Amino acid sequence: MSKNILVLSASFRKGGNSDTLCDEFIKGALESENTVEKIHLNDYKINFCRGCGVCNTTHKCVQKDDMEKILDKMVKADVIVMATPVYFYNMNGQMKTLIDRTVPRYEEIKNKDFYFILAAADNSRQNMQRVLESFRGFTEDCLEGTKEKGVIYGIGAWQMGDIKGSPALKEAYEMGKKA
Secondary structure (H helix, E strand, O other): OOOEEEEEEOOOOOOOHHHHHHHHHHHHHHHOOOEEEEEEHHHOOOOOOOOOOOHHHHOOOOOOOOHHHHHHHHHHOOEEEEEEEEEOOEEOHHHHHHHHOOHHHHHHOOOOEEEEEEEOOOOOOHHHHHHHHHHHHHHHHHOOOOEEEEEEEEOOOOOOOOOOOOHHHHHHHHHHHHO
16 A cells, blocks of 8 residues: 655755665655655754744644644655754754644644654764654654654765765665555
């Protein structure tokens, strides 16, 4: 059965290491006849959460930016891929801002499969656990019925293009095929 897959790429560089891993995931997912949409978060205006609390009762954010469009897509997706470059052992600000801004409708982002893509200069998967725990805090502790289906570690990728030749490319492709 075909799935609706949403890929959220927080890379500031199209064709950067985490973004390249997204493309490999997408290639595999399309071969399995899924519907895929990729969003480059940097192409959208997503303001920081102000913590005003209005959305706790209205389920709408008072800010007028692109987040509402992205939230609609997150709610409708069957599978969500969250990809980030790792900066100082954490997800980048774009991804964290997106997560913070899901508050108005996070209760609607339920029963989804999640994949996480991490790209970092560090060569240790162990050192990426902080990032993964942040993602898990969001998906497992805040969203109902979610399942973590896979993690792709693009380690040892400092400069743009360093991910080429990495085993993570094949892992991303294979996970996309199984999504």
